[in-house]
Amino acid sequence: MIETTPRRSTALTGLVIVAAVTSFGLTACAADQTDAAAPPGTPHGKSSGGGKGLPGAADGKLPAGTSAFDTDLPGIGKLDPELRKAVQQAEKAMKADGIPMQVTTGWRSKKYQIELMDKAIKQYGSREKAKKYVADPDESHHVTGHAVDIGPTNADDWLIRKGNRYGLCQTYSNEIWHFELVTTPGGDCPPMTTPS
Ligand SMILES: [Zn+2]
Numbered sequence: 685m686i687e688t689t690p691r692r693s694t695a696l697t698g699l700v701i702v703a704a705v706t707s708f709g710l711t712a713c714a715a716d717q718t719d720a721a722a723p724p725g726t727p728h729g730k731s732s733g734g735g736k737g738l739p740g741a742a743d744g745k746l747p748a749g750t751s752a753f754d755t756d757l758p759g760i761g762k763l764d765p766e767l768r769k770a771v772q773q774a775e776k777a778m779k780a781d782g783i784p785m786q787v788t789t790g791w792r793s794k795k796y797q798i799e800l801m802d803k804a805i806k807q808y809g810s811r812e813k814a815k816k817y818v819a820d821p822d823e824s825h826h827v828t829g830h831a832v833d834i835g836p837t838n839a840d841d842w843l844i845r846k847g848n849r850y851g852l853c854q855t856y857s858n859e860i861w862h863f864e865l866v867t868t869p870g871g872d873c874p875p876m877t878t879p880s
Pocket of ligand 1: 789826831832833861863
């Protein structure tokens with residue numbers, strides 16, 4: 685965890701989002717995996733965060749503790765319905781196994797992805813290097829609503845072992861938290877992609 689710890693305040697939701705986005709980590713997904721936008725229990729803000737041109741809830745930014753059933757949040761509501769249903773089923777099954785699961789990133793806007801890419805370019809020095817860590821805005825499966833990032837790590841472990849029951853698979857070898865609907869329920873997961 686490398687993020688700042690934002691104070692709980694509905695009025696400051698926009699600022700909290702700014703703080704969380706600023707804490708950009710190793711990858712586009714990692715950033716969302718590790719930056720808790722707000723403590724659990726914070727009301728799901730609907731702040732667009734767009735006033736200052738920064739990504740907010742309307743761009744898919746999710747508060748800590750987001751469930752796959754929180755369809756009022758654009759980050760969940762704009763997911764591919766089939767993917768969302770599969771993640772909801774997995775979340776229920778995990779809960780029955782005593783493992784709390786949260787969606788750290790679901791759908792996110794192209795603007796949000798561009799923001800992540802811009803930060804990565806600054807951090808790594810070139811678009812070429814940044815692309816190893818952040819999907820291009822035109823290629824990100826989060827932007828199309830076909831990918832979710834799941835946490836915490838024990839939930840990732842569970843999904844890696846049992847996600848295929850719901851068609852969910854880890855698709856990048858370097859991202860244990862990133863899952864997509866890429867097989868049929870009970871089917872085998874396809875080989876993972878390894879960024880070069
Ligand atoms: Zn991801």
